[in-house]
Amino acid sequence: MIGAGMTGTPVVVTDCDHATLDPEQAVLAPAGIGFRREQCHTAADVISRSAGARVLINQYAPITAEVLDALPTVELVVRYGVGVDNVDVEAATRRGVWVANVPDYGTDEVADHALALALALLRGVTVYDRSVRAGGWEYQDARPLRRLSELTFGVVGCGAIGQAVAARAAAFGPRVVGADVLDGRPPGPIERVELAELLAVSDVISLHATLDANSRGLIGEQALAACKPTAVVVNTARGGLVDTTALLAALDAGAIAGAALDVLDPEPPDAATREGLARHPRVILTPHAAWYSEESFVQLKTEVAREAVRVCQGGPPRSPVNRPAQKSSEVAR
Known part of the structure; x- marks a missing residue:
């Protein structure tokens, strides 16, 4: 399910410059996991548009401690790509949130x-x-x-x-x-x-x-x-x-x-x-295109969706970059 402006969707794509999310949908739909696409540019955008999400699929939007505090249901932030420099990994770890990437797609x-x-x-x-x-x-x-x-x-x-x-x-x-x-x-x-x-x-x-x-x-x-x-x-x-x-x-x-x-x-x-x-x-x-081939494009999008499925079904991600503390409302902020 893709529905802009809806709340409570398990997976939110915070931002994405791809023309289609068909590969993600091909993975998430058979698992019965709804998702929606947003175009967030700031931390405030992510907070206002991701309420109730368990997984944030993220490209460039900042995922800060403030974002994670405002979205206590989030269990995973998974990035389109290898680098996670726009995600506060330390803050996520303290709050019991997995951070994952796709290290081998390109x-x-x-x-x-x-x-x-x-x-x-x-x-x-x-x-x-x-x-x-x-x-x-x-x-x-x-x-x-x-x-x-x-x-x-x-x-x-x-x-x-x-x-x-x-x-x-x-x-x-x-x-x-x-x-x-x-x-x-x-x-x-x-x-x-x-x-x-x-x-x-x-x-x-x-x-x-x-x-x-x-x-x-x-x-x-x-x-x-x-x-x-x-x-x-x-x-x-x-x-x-x-x-x-x-x-x-x-x-x-x-x-x-x-x-x-x-x-x-x-x-x-x-x-x-x-x-x-x-x-x-x-x-x-060249325009940040080194990663790109038609094959790597599909692999990237498929794998972020698979990471979302793994966590929504109660498991860990395949490619985490952290080892989060136990998720709890009492985790120290």
Whole structure:
């Protein structure tokens, strides 16, 4: 059941930029679980439009402690995607609320996209394209280009996506180094190094870290100053990992050679961000599309609905990011 403005529906989609919710309905309807779609932008929107919900399926709207206090029936917040930086996970944990994501829906797609962006920079694809369209026909227009097997490919954040990127990059023959290897042992072709060393030696810096208070602005003025002037930055993780002002300054000063960004902060970009990045001849931009294929789209939507079913039927989610306290009206606020 989809019904805007109704209260007491077990599952509420707080916000979503997808054209259809047919995959979600295909999972929820056979389980007898009603849901409705809202378009919330603020915490106040979520509170006013989600009364009685047991599950919030969420994309961008903020899920704060205030939201959770106002919606005591909520048992699960599940995000369309991997990152949960717009959800107060600590507050949810204290209040006995599960937080879940879909960590594996677009691993191949993001890895493929990251390599595509890196290769476009390393082989001068967009530079050549612009030159030819403008009437040019000179290989010198994108000089200097380097043999890929002579380069060092750095992966920041070596979870599932980072490992998939490393495996793809290794096929071209470069040295592959990685920082933030979470399991303590470098997987596959990754040579473990500290971040400072990775920045100093890498020709490609591909970002796959989670965004939190410690990683926000990770690639800022200091990090960019440590890079080779021939290095390029690729970000398919979270826009907040990169200080855009510092990045543009580094590009203008020739401190780095290029950047390819699938994610920005904010999204969509504001006028200043759009103008600064879009004007730059050594920047490639894509619209937070790295995750996308028709297959990953359906998988994402199906899995968030399955998580909702699991919790509505009394079980835990498949992919929780927290271990909540016991749900109780007496949980300390």
